[in-house]
Amino acid sequence: MKKCYNLLIFLVVMPTRKKTSFITVFPESARFFKELRWPGGKKKCVRCESDTIYTLKTGRLRCKGCGLTFGDFTGTYLGQLNIPINETAHLLYLFSLGLPVYRCRHYITISMKTAHKAYTLFRRAIYDQSVQAFNDALKVKPDLKEALRSHFMLDFLRNWEADDRNVFFGIVVINGTVYTFPIRSDEKSNIYISKEPTQNRTILICADKKYCIGIIPVSGTHLLIPKLIHATNHLKLNTKIESFWTYLNEHLFNYHGVSISHYSLYIKEIEFRFNNRTKDLFHPIAKMIVQSAPKVSILDKNQLNI
Numbered sequence: 001m002k003k004c005y006n007l008l009i010f011l012v013v014m015p016t017r018k019k020t021s022f023i024t025v026f027p028e029s030a031r032f033f034k035e036l037r038w039p040g041g042k043k044k045c046v047r048c049e050s051d052t053i054y055t056l057k058t059g060r061l062r063c064k065g066c067g068l069t070f071g072d073f074t075g076t077y078l079g080q081l082n083i084p085i086n087e088t089a090h091l092l093y094l095f096s097l098g099l100p101v102y103r104c105r106h107y108i109t110i111s112m113k114t115a116h117k118a119y120t121l122f123r124r125a126i127y128d129q130s131v132q133a134f135n136d137a138l139k140v141k142p143d144l145k146e147a148l149r150s151h152f153m154l155d156f157l158r159n160w161e162a163d164d165r166n167v168f169f170g171i172v173v174i175n176g177t178v179y180t181f182p183i184r185s186d187e188k189s190n191i192y193i194s195k196e197p198t199q200n201r202t203i204l205i206c207a208d209k210k211y212c213i214g215i216i217p218v219s220g221t222h223l224l225i226p227k228l229i230h231a232t233n234h235l236k237l238n239t240k241i242e243s244f245w246t247y248l249n250e251h252l253f254n255y256h257g258v259s260i261s262h263y264s265l266y267i268k269e270i271e272f273r274f275n276n277r278t279k280d281l282f283h284p285i286a287k288m289i290v291q292s293a294p295k296v297s298i299l300d301k302n303q304l305n306i
Helices: 026-037 085-096 101-107 112-139 142-152 239-254 260-275 282-289
Strands: 009-014 019-024 053-055 061-063 166-174 177-181 202-206 211-219 230-232
Touching: 026 085, 026 282, 085 101, 085 112, 085 282, 101 112, 112 142, 112 166, 112 177, 112 260, 112 282, 142 166, 166 239, 166 260, 177 239, 177 260, 202 239, 211 239, 239 260
Parallel strands: 202 230
Antiparallel strands: 009 019, 053 061, 166 177, 166 211, 202 211
């Protein structure tokens, strides 16, 4: 039987701050994340990957091979957060439920700024994993890979596109899974998306039966998501892509403002939620954040290796 630990959540009234806060039990939270980090208790050095590891009195780990001293979460996404691990577990629980930070402010003991940082880190872990999964999926679909490369000029792509009026991205279904990816939208690509205003509408253009183009209007430095307005073109759409488009619009609207500089993180997060909408998201995301994080995020590299 698979062994697991329940993260106990208590309701505590904190009169000094005049707010109600959920606090998770620290020992259970630490043990839960450590078991995800080291399956079967087999620990490895984060530098040389040696398994000759011993524990110091301080609780930190040391490698007999290279002499490196490190913590259980050194080099992981989780290790980049300088907050108690029980608070991280609580934030992750709220994040997995889809609650934005502004709705969680009455139930956390840390600042809104720190909570935003934690949420961004969760989204970066999802982003990096999603891009890697997309690349792996395309390796077994050479025809689709070539079609996307020629259609959207992905060899020349370096950034998720946005201008002062709209943001653009592609949507494709591979083996029943929806993936989003950046595209070019200038006169050099085989498709040219008009730079005219979208009249405060989100638009889904059907480029092919397997992939589409999403356009979201911009207002200032944030995406503009009109309530219950999801315009599409007249071509017949892939049912799964159309469902994802409606799902995307509804979730972006609930965030009450998504910055252009981080919109790709939100889109990838919603892509992940859509593909796993019938599952409990807490454990999959927890597994992501205890994995070794690249020194430079795939998002920071500004490239898609296809």
